[in-house]
Amino acid sequence: MARITAGIGCSHIPALGVASDLDKVDEPYWKPVFDGFAATREWEAANLPDVVVLIYNDHASAFDMKIIPTFAIGCAESYKPADEGWGPRNVPDVHGHPDLAWHMAQSLILGEFDMTIINEMDVDHGLTVPLTMMFGKPAAWPVKVIPLAVNVVTYPPPSGNRCWALGEAIARAVASFPEDLNVQVWGTGGMSHQLQGPRAGLINREWDTAFLDRLSGGSDELRRVPHIEYLRETGSEGIEMVMWLIMRGALGQAARELRRFYHVPASNTAVGHIILEPVT
Numbered sequence: 001m002a003r004i005t006a007g008i009g010c011s012h013i014p015a016l017g018v019a020s021d022l023d024k025v026d027e028p029y030w031k032p033v034f035d036g037f038a039a040t041r042e043w044e045a046a047n048l049p050d051v052v053v054l055i056y057n058d059h060a061s062a063f064d065m066k067i068i069p070t071f072a073i074g075c076a077e078s079y080k081p082a083d084e085g086w087g088p089r090n091v092p093d094v095h096g097h098p099d100l101a102w103h104m105a106q107s108l109i110l111g112e113f114d115m116t117i118i119n120e121m122d123v124d125h126g127l128t129v130p131l132t133m134m135f136g137k138p139a140a141w142p143v144k145v146i147p148l149a150v151n152v153v154t155y156p157p158p159s160g161n162r163c164w165a166l167g168e169a170i171a172r173a174v175a176s177f178p179e180d181l182n183v184q185v186w187g188t189g190g191m192s193h194q195l196q197g198p199r200a201g202l203i204n205r206e207w208d209t210a211f212l213d214r215l216s217g218g219s220d221e222l223r224r225v226p227h228i229e230y231l232r233e234t235g236s237e238g239i240e241m242v243m244w245l246i247m248r249g250a251l252g253q254a255a256r257e258l259r260r261f262y263h264v265p266a267s268n269t270a271v272g273h274i275i276l277e278p279v280t
């Protein structure tokens with residue numbers, strides 16, 4: 001049967017993709033960030049899954065004000081990098097896993113999570129930057145990816161509790177897929193950042209650190225953090241962190257931290273990532 005072996009929470013800052021694409025990773029501003037991912041890249045290479053369920057948000061690339069799915073799952077064979085205004089990133093196409101994705105769609109929808117099913121979509125930095133941070137610049141991505149897009153751009157985003165419950169439903173879906181697959185779930189976005197208004201540039205290291213602390217262990221207290229707390233403590237874009245709760249919910253009752261990294265600043269944003277494994 002398929003099994004979830006690990007979860008990764010990871011920022012998806014677009015400037016990290018640009019730094020990689022333009023070979024700036026050894027410049028003094030970017031080097032600490034990319035160095036901070038080195039041990040994680042090694043861990044990921046040694047624990048390479050067959051499939052990554054990659055939870056991210058689209059930034060007005062595939063969706064706009066005409067259609068705003070709260071939760072959307074990609075069931076396609078492949079996805080091209082989106083043109084976000086400067087041409088598509090020069091990174092490989094992303095290959096999906098339609099059999100597992102359709103199985104997940106069926107399990108989730110019949111389990112009362114009304115997913116939007118996507119059969120054609122370009123994927124933006126929310127999805128491709130985490131792949132870059134974990135795999136560098138390969139000729140082809142070494143894993144299949146099931147994109148799972150969450151609306152955190154237009155109010156109202158889903159609650160943290162709903163996201164955690166979706167993670168639990170994803171765990172049931174994966175566990176009932178008969179093929180022997182190693183699956184990781186990545187939750188991306190965040191950490192504290194605000195891109196506009198009088199509080200632009202807001203970073204809250206203390207809150208971010210406490211959030212990372214609370215992901216491991218057996219407590220599910222994070223599912224009850226209200227939107228207003230993300231807004232107040234982590235800035236208007238910090239709400240992206242509810243997507244990490246889908247990852248955490250998918251790991252089951254308890255999770256163990258294997259590694260974390262936190263760095264400020266990178267493009268006016270706190271960069272954080274964490275590797276978790278389920279405690280069985």
Ligand SMILES: [Fe+2]
Binds near residue numbers: 126189190
């Ligand atoms: Fe984002």
